Amino acid sequence: QVQLVQSGAEVKEPGASVKVSCKASGYTFTSYGISWVRQAPGQGLEWMGWISSYNGHTKYAQKLQGRVTMTTDTSTSTAYMELRRLRSDDTAVYYCARSIYGSGSPPLYWGQGTLVTVSS
Amino acid sequence: NFMLTQPHSVSESPGKTVTISCTRSSGSIASNFVQWYQQRPGSAPTTVIYEDHQRPSGVPDRFSGSIDSSSNSASLTISGLKTEDEADYYCQSYDSNSVVFGGGTKLTVL
Numbered sequence: 342q343v344q345l346v347q348s349g350a351e352v353k354e355p356g357a358s359v360k361v362s363c364k365a366s367g368y369t370f371t372s373y374g375i376s377w378v379r380q381a382p383g384q385g386l387e388w389m390g391w392i393s394s395y396n397g398h399t400k401y402a403q404k405l406q407g408r409v410t411m412t413t414d415t416s417t418s419t420a421y422m423e424l425r426r427l428r429s430d431d432t433a434v435y436y437c438a439r440s441i442y443g444s445g446s447p448p449l450y451w452g453q454g455t456l457v458t459v460s461s
Numbered sequence: 462n463f464m465l466t467q468p469h470s471v472s473e474s475p476g477k478t479v480t481i482s483c484t485r486s487s488g489s490i491a492s493n494f495v496q497w498y499q500q501r502p503g504s505a506p507t508t509v510i511y512e513d514h515q516r517p518s519g520v521p522d523r524f525s526g527s528i529d530s531s532s533n534s535a536s537l538t539i540s541g542l543k544t545e546d547e548a549d550y551y552c553q554s555y556d557s558n559s560v561v562f563g564g565g566t567k568l569t570v571l
Contacts, residue, residue, distance in 0.1 A: 385564050386553075386565070388553075388560035441512070447511060451505045453505050454505045
């Protein structure tokens, strides 16, 4: 069965960077894309971007351009999301999700989430 | 960019049927597929409907999705409500520039 297992919770100071991992199993990693979605405390879902696991092509939400980088390691079937210059309003649960079909299609399977807390 | 507007909350009794709407602000609702996600308290989202009306394996047929071009909206209908259906529900769609989520609807089954 498809599984996405994310790395553990992180606490970061403002201005620092965080890198969250998402290890996939149960399917051919390069045949599907990975989206990243975040959810601030008590708020709704916010799309951050997606990456093609086949060729590394990315598309990011405009508000995060320049601060976010998404990558994949096909040798370990792992996707990564790095967010730089962290601010307090980046405090959120970060989710990875596998696409329905190829890259660019909406999420179908979701990881368990990673809480990132930004605080001094 | 467009917006997807959902009611903030709905409530219904067990065994009844409830429909949650999702209205697109600009552009046709039919131009890009709509997905629906269920999120129980303290848990990650799960997909209950994709491509307007498709159900992932394991999702009961009590869940159905549709779109209505006349109102430029999508709907999620849950029949035979169970207490376990109590959750937040988010619609989602996209255009060439971005992916957009609705603000979410809190479903209370009482």
